[in-house]
Amino acid sequence: MKTTRTTFLAVALVAVLGACSTASGGESSTPPTDADATVTAADMAFAPGTVTVTAGEDFSLALVNQDSMPHNIAVYTDSSKSEKLFEGEMVTDGTIVYDISALEPGEYFFDCSLHPNMTGTLVVQG
Numbered sequence: 001m002k003t004t005r006t007t008f009l010a011v012a013l014v015a016v017l018g019a020c021s022t023a024s025g026g027e028s029s030t031p032p033t034d035a036d037a038t039v040t041a042a043d044m045a046f047a048p049g050t051v052t053v054t055a056g057e058d059f060s061l062a063l064v065n066q067d068s069m070p071h072n073i074a075v076y077t078d079s080s081k082s083e084k085l086f087e088g089e090m091v092t093d094g095t096i097v098y099d100i101s102a103l104e105p106g107e108y109f110f111d112c113s114l115h116p117n118m119t120g121t122l123v124v125q126g
Contacts, residue, residue, distance in 0.1 A: 034060065034097070035060045035061060035062035035097050036053055036054075036059040036060050036061065037051045037052070037053055037059065037060075037061050037062070038051075038061070038062040038063075038064060039051055039061065039062070039063055039064070039073060039110075039120065040063075040064040040065075040066060041063060041064070041065045041066060041067055041071040041112070041118065042066040042067060043067070044067065044115060044117070044118060045118055046110075046112075046118050046119070046120045048120075049119075049120045049121065050120065050121045050122075050123060051110075051120065051121070051122050051123065052122075052123040052124075052125055053103075053122065053123070053124055053125070054124070054125060054126055055102070055103060055104060055105040055124045055125060055126025056102050056104075056126050057102050058099065058100065058101055058102050059099075059100055059102070060097050060098065060099055060100070061073065061088075061097070061098045061100055062095055062096070062097045062098075063088065063091055063095065063096050063097075063098065064095045065091045065092060065093060065094060065095070065096075066093075067093075068092070068093060069092065069114075069115075070090040070091065070092040070114060071090065071091065071092075071112045071114065071115065071118065072087065072088045072089060072090045072091065072096075072112055072113050072114070073086075073087075073088045073098065073110050073111075073112065074086065074087040074088065074110060074111055074112070074113045075087075075100065075108055075109070075110045075122055076108065076109045076110070076111075077108060077109070078108070078109050079109045079119075081109070081111075085103065085108065086098070086100050086101070087113060090113075090114070103122075103124045104124065105124050105125060105126045106124055107121055107122070107123055107124075108121070108122040108123075108124065109121065109122070110122050
C-alpha cells in the first residue's frame with residue numbers, strides 16, 4: 001500500500017511540474033530581470049508604447065523581439081529625429097539588453113531603425 005501511495009505521489013508531482021513548464025519549448029518571452037525597462041517588438045509594433053526610466057542614471061533597456069525580422073531601438077531627442085542619442089544593435093528572434101547613458105528629465109522619441117513606423121516614447125523622470 002505504501003509503494004502504491006509513493007508511486008501515485010511521484011506521478012502527480014511529475015504531472016504538476018509538466019503543467020508548469022512552457023508548452024512552446026522555445027525561449028521564454030519573460031523579460032530579463034536585470035533590465036531597468038523592457039520593450040517587446042511583436043507584429044511590427046513596440047509594446048508598451050511608453051517606457052519610463054530614472055533621470056541622471058545610466059539604464060538598461062531590453063528589447064524582446066518576437067517577430068521573425070530584425071529590430072532595434074534608436075533614441076532621439078524628439079520625433080523630428082534631428083538628434084540621435086542612442087542606436088542599438090539589431091536583434092532577430094531573441095532578446096538584447098542595451099546599456100544607455102543617463103538622460104536629462106523629459107520625453108524622448110524611439111523607433112526601429114529599419115521600420116520607422118515602429119515608434120514609442122521614453123519618459124525620463126527625475
